[in-house]
Amino acid sequence: xxxxxxxxxxxxxxxxxxxxxxxxxxxxxxxxxxxxxxxxxxxxxxxxxxxxxxxxxxxxxxxxxxxxxxxxxxxxxxxxxxxxxxxxxxxxxxxxxxxxxxxxxxxxxxxxxxxxxxxxxxxxxxxxxxxxxxxxxxxxxxxxxxxxxxxxxxxxxxxxxxxxxxxxxxxxxxxxxxxxxxxxxxxxxxxxxxxxxxxxxxxxxxxxxxxxxxxxxxxxxxxxxxxxxxxxxxxxxxxxxxxxxxxxxxxxxxxxxxxxxxxxxxxxxxxxxxxxxxxxxxxxxxxxxxxxxxxxxxxxxxxxxxxxxxxxxxxxxxxxxxx
Amino acid sequence: xxxxxxxxxxxxxxxxxxxxxxxxxxxxxxxxxxxxxxxxxxxxxxxxxxxxxxxxxxxxxxxxxxxxxxxxxxxxxxxxxxxxxxxxxxxxxxxxxxxxxxxxxxxxxxxxxxxxxxxxxxxxxxxxxxxxxxxxxxxxxxxxxxxxxxxxxxxxxxxxxxxxxxxxxxxxxxxxxxxxxxxxxxxxxxxxxxxxxxxxxxxxxxxxxxxxxxxxxxxxxxxxxxxxxxxxxxxxxxxxxxxxxxxxxxxxxxxxxxxxxxxxxxxxxxxxxxxxxxxxxxxxxxxxxxxxxxxxxxxxxxxxxxxxxxxxxxxxxxxxxxxxxxxxxxxxxxxxxxxxxxxxxxxxxxxxxxxxxxxxxxxxxxxxxxxxxxxxxxxxxxxxxxxxxxxxxxxxxxxxxxxxxxxxxxxxxxxxxxxxxxxxxxxxxxxxxxxxxxxxxxxxxxxxxxxxx
Numbered sequence: 001x002x003x004x005x006x007x008x009x010x011x012x013x014x015x016x017x018x019x020x021x022x023x024x025x026x027x028x029x030x031x032x033x034x035x036x037x038x039x040x041x042x043x044x045x046x047x048x049x050x051x052x053x054x055x056x057x058x059x060x061x062x063x064x065x066x067x068x069x070x071x072x073x074x075x076x077x078x079x080x081x082x083x084x085x086x087x088x089x090x091x092x093x094x095x096x097x098x099x100x101x102x103x104x105x106x107x108x109x110x111x112x113x114x115x116x117x118x119x120x121x122x123x124x125x126x127x128x129x130x131x132x133x134x135x136x137x138x139x140x141x142x143x144x145x146x147x148x149x150x151x152x153x154x155x156x157x158x159x160x161x162x163x164x165x166x167x168x169x170x171x172x173x174x175x176x177x178x179x180x181x182x183x184x185x186x187x188x189x190x191x192x193x194x195x196x197x198x199x200x201x202x203x204x205x206x207x208x209x210x211x212x213x214x215x216x217x218x219x220x221x222x223x224x225x226x227x228x229x230x231x232x233x234x235x236x237x238x239x240x241x242x243x244x245x246x247x248x249x250x251x252x253x254x255x256x257x258x259x260x261x262x263x264x265x266x267x268x269x270x271x272x273x274x275x276x277x278x279x280x281x282x283x284x285x286x287x288x289x290x291x292x293x294x295x296x297x298x299x300x301x302x303x304x305x306x307x308x309x310x311x312x313x314x315x316x317x318x319x320x321x322x323x
Numbered sequence: 324x325x326x327x328x329x330x331x332x333x334x335x336x337x338x339x340x341x342x343x344x345x346x347x348x349x350x351x352x353x354x355x356x357x358x359x360x361x362x363x364x365x366x367x368x369x370x371x372x373x374x375x376x377x378x379x380x381x382x383x384x385x386x387x388x389x390x391x392x393x394x395x396x397x398x399x400x401x402x403x404x405x406x407x408x409x410x411x412x413x414x415x416x417x418x419x420x421x422x423x424x425x426x427x428x429x430x431x432x433x434x435x436x437x438x439x440x441x442x443x444x445x446x447x448x449x450x451x452x453x454x455x456x457x458x459x460x461x462x463x464x465x466x467x468x469x470x471x472x473x474x475x476x477x478x479x480x481x482x483x484x485x486x487x488x489x490x491x492x493x494x495x496x497x498x499x500x501x502x503x504x505x506x507x508x509x510x511x512x513x514x515x516x517x518x519x520x521x522x523x524x525x526x527x528x529x530x531x532x533x534x535x536x537x538x539x540x541x542x543x544x545x546x547x548x549x550x551x552x553x554x555x556x557x558x559x560x561x562x563x564x565x566x567x568x569x570x571x572x573x574x575x576x577x578x579x580x581x582x583x584x585x586x587x588x589x590x591x592x593x594x595x596x597x598x599x600x601x602x603x604x605x606x607x608x609x610x611x612x613x614x615x616x617x618x619x620x621x622x623x624x625x626x627x628x629x630x631x632x633x634x635x636x637x638x639x640x641x642x643x644x645x646x647x648x649x650x651x652x653x654x655x656x657x658x659x660x661x662x663x664x665x666x667x668x669x670x671x672x673x674x675x676x677x678x679x680x681x682x683x684x685x686x687x688x689x690x691x692x693x694x695x696x697x698x699x700x701x702x703x704x705x706x707x708x709x710x711x712x713x714x715x716x717x718x719x720x721x722x723x724x725x726x727x728x729x730x731x732x733x734x735x736x737x738x739x740x741x742x743x744x745x746x747x748x749x750x751x752x753x754x755x756x757x758x759x760x761x762x763x764x765x766x767x768x769x770x771x772x773x774x775x776x
Contacts, residue, residue, distance in 0.1 A: 004662050005648050005683045008748035011655040011676075012335055012491060013685060016741045034575055075688070116690040116742075259695040259706065310726050311330075311703040312563065312574040312635030 002035030004218060018115070024204045028197035029082050029249065035190035039143065040090035041177055042248035044186045048085040051097035055081030058105040070088070076115050080104055080132045083123035086187025086245060087289070090132070091140050099133075100126035120296040121256050122277035131289075151176055151240045152285040169228045176239040188242040198248045211268045215247040218272025226280075243275065246288035256296040261300075263306040270295045326529045326555035327568040332702045333735040335557055335656065338531055342494045342615050345623035347502055350631075350639050352401055352429030357631035359411045359667035360386060360397050361419035363467040367393030367581040372422050378405045381433040386422045387454075395468040399424055400628035402431040412666045415659050421667065425629070438604035442513055449603065451515060456601025456668065458607040463560070463590035464653055469597065472589070475582035479518040483569050483588045484511055484525040485561035486534065487553055490654025494673050495611040496591040498624045500527070500534040503595060504541055508548065510598035512671035514589065515547055521587075523548040524569050530555040557656060558733040562588045564702055577729050592673070602681050604693035607670045614640060618647035618677035620622055627668060633675050634664040649683035651676040656734045686743045697746055698734035703729050707736035707746040714753035719760070722753055730754060746755045 029252045036044045059077040063070050084100045105125035112118045131138045141148055175181055179189030188194075201207045216238050224234025238244075251257060251271050258267050271291050278287025352358055352567040363369040370387030374380055378397045387397030399422075407423040439445065444654070445453070455470040463485060483505070483618060488496040511523045525542070527535050529552045542548040551569050553559050559568065563575045566586045581588050587598075592611060599605045608629050614623040620641035627636055633650070637643070651658040655676060697707035705726055713721040727750060736746040 001682075003648060004650065004660075005685075006660045006662055006746060007685055008751070009650070009653055009659075009732070010738050010747065011649065011658065011660070011678070011685075013743060014333075014335075014739055014741075015740075017686065017743070018741050020740055021692075023695070071689070076692075089522060102437060113637070114465045114690060118691040252692040254692050257693075259693060259698045259708065263700075270425065277491050308698070308704045310577065310705065310729060311567075312579075312729065313704075313726070 011027060018074045018076070019205055022079050023204045024201065025079050025249070026075065026082065027236070028046065028200045028206075029086070029187070031193035031196045032086065032187045032190060033082070035179060035193040036186040037259075039182075039189060040186055041144075042291065044085075044090050046094065047088060047090065047092060047097050047186065048082060050094060051085035051088075051101055052078050052081030054098045054101035055084065055105050058102050059110070062106055062110045062240070063114075066155070071115060074115060077105060078125075080109070080123050083187070083249060084126045087123060087127040087185050087242070088140065088222075089141050089184070090186055091142050092134075092137055096130060096134065096137065099279055100130050116255050118255055119300070120293055121253050123249055124250055124293050124296075127289050128293060133139045143181055143183055148181075150183045152237075155237075155240075155279075156285045170236075173236055173239070176236065185242060185245075188245040191244045192241045194244040194248055196243075201248070201252075206246075208261070208264070210264045211252045211271075212247040214265055214268035215251055215271045215275075216243060218269050219243060219276055222272065222276040237279075241279075241286040242288040246275075249272070250289075251292050251295070256299060256301045258299050258306065260303070260306055260308050262308065263302040266302055266306060267295050267299065269299065326552045326554040327526075327571075328556055328559065329564040329567045329702060332556040333700050334566070335738060337555065338491045338615070339497070339530065341492065341496050341622045342613055342624055343497065345494075345498075347495075347498050347611055347624045347626050348640075349626045350628075350636060352426045352628050352631050352635060353428070353639070354426060356426050356631075356635055357406065358401055358424050358426060358628065359421045359632065360399065360424065361411060361413050361421040361487060361628045361667060361669060362372075362387045362397060363413070363419040363670060364397060364629075364669040365395045365460040365468055367391060367395070367468055367471075369419065371399050371496045372408050372420070374405050374422060376405055376408060378420050378422060379403070380405060381431045383433040384610060385414065385606075388425075389455070389468075393468055393471050395455065395470075396458050397422075397610050398458055398606040399433075400630050401426040402429050403427040412663070413669060414661060414666055414672060416661075436604040436606070436624060438602055440602055442601050443516070444526050447517055450513060451625075453597055453601045454597055456606070457596065457759050459596045459600055460607070460670060461590060462592035462596060462607075462610075462671060462673070464657070464671050464673060466669075467687060469589065469593055472587060473479065473514065473517055475580070477582045477679060478585060479521045479582060479586070479587055480585040481570060482514050482518060482521050482523045482524065483565055483586055484591060484594055485560055485562070485565055486525050486527040486531075486586050486591045486641050487565055488531070488591075489528060489555070489557045490658075490674075492615040492676055493559075493613050493654050494615075495624055495673055495718075498532055499591050499595060499611055499651070500531070500538060504537050506595045506598045507538070507591060508541055508545070509602065510594035510596075511548060512545075513597055513601055514587070514594065518587070521547070521585075523529040523715075524551050525549070526551045526553050526565050526569050527560075528553045528555045528559055557735065557738075558702055558731070561702065561731055561733060563731070577628070577726070610668065610670060610672055612636070612668070612672060613674040614677075615674065615773070616633045616647070616651075616676040617643045617679040617682050618643050620644045627672075629670050629672075630667055632665055632667055633661070636668070637677075643677065645679045647677035647683075648680040649676075649678040651678070656738070657732065666760070689742045691744060693741055694741060696739040696741065700735045700739045702733060702735060703731060705730060707750065708744075710750045710753070711744060711746045714749040719757065723757065727753060728757060
C-alpha cells in the first residue's frame with residue numbers, strides 16, 4: 001500500500017468535463033455546418049476550417065509564448081472558431097477568419113485570463129471587429145454567386161417613403177425557416193438545423209431552455225405587438241437574421257451569461273429587447289450580436305444582485321401538506 | 324406512493340448493487356488481537372478513561388465516563404486485559420486518547436447489564452438516562468449524543484427516522500431494515516413515547532423498495548407511525564433536507580437545530596441502538612458496516628465489534644483482490660480518506676470503501692467556466708463558484724456575506740463541476756478557518772473581560 005491517494009471529499013465525480021461539454025456543442029453545430037455548406041458551397045467549409053484551425057493555433061501560440069499550460073484540448077477554441085465562421089458571409093476573403101480568430105482568442109479571451117475569464121463572447125467580438133474593419137465585405141450577401149439582400153435588410157427599407165410590405169417581395173416563411181435561397185452568414189440561415197442542435201444540447205443537459213426560449217420569445221412578442229409586420233406575421237421575424245444562432249449558441253455561452261436561473265431570465269429578456277430595438281430603430285438591419293455583447297457587460301451586475309434564495313435563510317415554517 | 328424530495332441536489336451512481344443483497348455477517352475479533360477504544364467517538368467533550376493499565380474488563384463494561392453535558396460514555400466490546408492507554412489514530416485523521424484492550428477471546432459478559440422488555444413502565448427521565456448510559460450517539464456519522472437530541476426545549480411534532488441512506492455504496496442501514504425491522508419500529512415507539520404529540524415517519528429512498536414494503540406492512544396498524552418514500556437523490560439524507568421532504572417544505576433556519584421546526588431526526592442504526600440499550604440492556608459496542616468498492620475480495624455487510632481496526636476486519640473477510648488505491652471511512656461523497664487500515668473503528672463507522680486506482684482517480688482541476696452547475700445543484704441554494712473564489716482569496720467578509728457557513732459540505736458542487744474544481748474542499752477549509760477565528764475572538768473577548776475584573 002505505497003500509493004494511497006488521500007483527497008478531500010467528494011471521492012466520486014460526474015463524468016462530464018469541459019471537453020465533453022465543448023464536444024457536445026461542436027456536435028450540436030454540425031447540422032448548421034452541413035446546411036451552410038449546402039447553401040453556400042464548399043467555400044463555407046473552407047472558411048470554417050480556416051477559422052477553427054487558426055483559433056486553435058492562436059490559443060496554442062499565446063499559451064506557448066507565455067509559458068502557460070496548454071488548454072487547446074478543452075476544445076473551446078474549436079467552438080469559438082466555428083462560431084466566427086458562422087458569423088461571416090461566404091463572400092469573405094480567406095484571411096478574414098484568421099484576423100477574426102486572432103482578435104477573438106488573443107484580445108477577447110486570453111488577455112482577460114483565458115477560458116472562463118473573458119467578459120464578452122470572443123466569437124461575437126471577432127464579428128464586431130470584422131464588421132467595423134471590413135464593413136462592405138462583412139455585409140455583402142450572396143447565394144449561388146448572386147448578391148441578395150437579407151430579409152431583415154429588406155424590412156429595414158420599410159421606413160423609406162413609398163415602400164410597402166407587398167412591394168418588398170419578401171421570401172416566404174418556409175424559406176426563412178429553412179434558409180433556402182436566403183442571404184446571410186454561413187451558420188445563421190437555417191433555423192431548423194440550429195433547432196436540431198438546440199434539442200441535442202437540451203437532451204445532453206449542456207444548456208437550459210431558459211436563455212434561448214425567452215430570448216426568442218421576447219423578440220416574437222415585440223415583433224408581434226409593435227412589429228413592422230403587424231400582428232399577422234410576428235413569427236416571421238424570429239426566423240430572420242442571426243436570432244436562432246445567437247440565442248442558442250452565443251447568448252448561452254457559460255462564461256458570459258448569468259449563473260442563476262432568475263439572472264438568465266433577465267439577461268435573455270434584455271437580449272430580446274435590445275435586438276428588437278436595434279432591428280427597428282438602429283442603423284443596422286440586425287442587432288443580435290450587439291445586443292448579446294451589451295448584455296454580456298451586464299452579467300457581473302446581474303450575478304451580483306440576482307441570487308437565489310438560501311435554504312433556511314428566512315425562518316418560515318410552512319404547514320405540512322396534508323396528503 | 325409519490326416520492327418526496329427537496330430542491331436541487333445530484334444523482335451519483337448509487338453503486339449499491341455490490342452489497343445490497345449480502346446479508347449481515349457477524350465478525351468477531353480474533354483472540355489475542357488488540358482493540359482500540361478512542362475516548363472521542365462523538366460530538367462533544369471526550370470521555371475520561373475509568374480503567375487502568377492491567378485491569379481486566381468484560382464485554383459491555385463502561386471504560387470511558389462521559390464528561391460534560393454533551394458527551395456519551397464508551398464501552399468495551401470484548402473481554403480482556405487493558406494493555407495500554409495512549410493516543411491512537413481515528414478515522415477522521417486526528418488522534419484521540421484510547422483504551423487498548425487485548426481480546427482474551429472469552430467474550431465474558433459484564434454482569435451489570437439488564438434489559439427492560441417492558442419499557443412502557445419507564446419514565447421519560449429513565450428512558451433518557453438509559454439512552455445515555457447505553458452510549459447511543461448519532462450513528463449515521465455525526466455522533467451527536469442522542470440523549471441530548473431527545474431533550475429539546477421546543478415542542479416536537481415529527482420524529483423522522485433517517486433511512487434515506489443517500490450515500491452511494493452504503494447498504495448497512497438497508498440491511499438493518501430488512502433484517503431487524505421489528506427493532507426499528509419498537510425503537511421508534513420508545514422515542515415517540517417521549518413526544519406524545521409527534522408522529523413518527525420513516526423516510527426511505529425509493530431505490531430500496533424492499534425496505535419500504537417490509538416497514539410499510541409492519542406499521543400499517545400503528546396510528547402514529549408511517550413510512551415515507553423519498554426520491555433517490557443526494558443529499559436526501561441530510562438532516563435539513565429530509566425534514567424538508569417529509570414535512571412538505573419546512574426549512575430549518577440557518578444556524579438552528581431541527582427542533583426549531585418541531586423535528587427530531589435519527590438514523591436507523593441510532594433507533595436500533597436505542598432499542599438495544601433499553602430493551603436488551605446492551606450498550607453500543609457492535610456496529611453494522613458496509614465494506615465495498617472494487618478492491619475488497621468480499622464486499623458485503625458485516626457486524627463488527629467497535630474498536631477493531633479496519634485491518635482486522637479486512638483480514639477476516641478475505642482481504643483484497645486488487646491493491647486499494649484509496650480507502651474511505653464513510654461514504655464516497657462525505658467520507659474521510661485514510662492512509663492506513665491500522666485505524667480503529669468507532670461507533671460511528673458505517674463503512675469502509677476500498678477503491679481501485681481507476682475508481683480513485685480524480686481528474687485535475689481546470690479553470691471555472693462559469694457553467695453554473697454548482698449553483699443549479701447546491702441543495703442549500705448557495706453559489707459555490709463564488710464561495711470557492713472568496714475562500715481561495717481569503718476574503719473572510721465576502722465568504723460570510725455569501726452564507727459560506729451555511730454550506731453543509733455535501734460535495735454536490737464538486738461532484739457536478741465539469742472543470743473538476745475542488746469547490747467543497749476550499750469551502751470546507753474556509754469554514755474551519757472561520758470557526759477558528761470565531762473561537763479566537765471569543766477567547767480574546769473572554770480574556771479582556773477577565774483583565775477588566
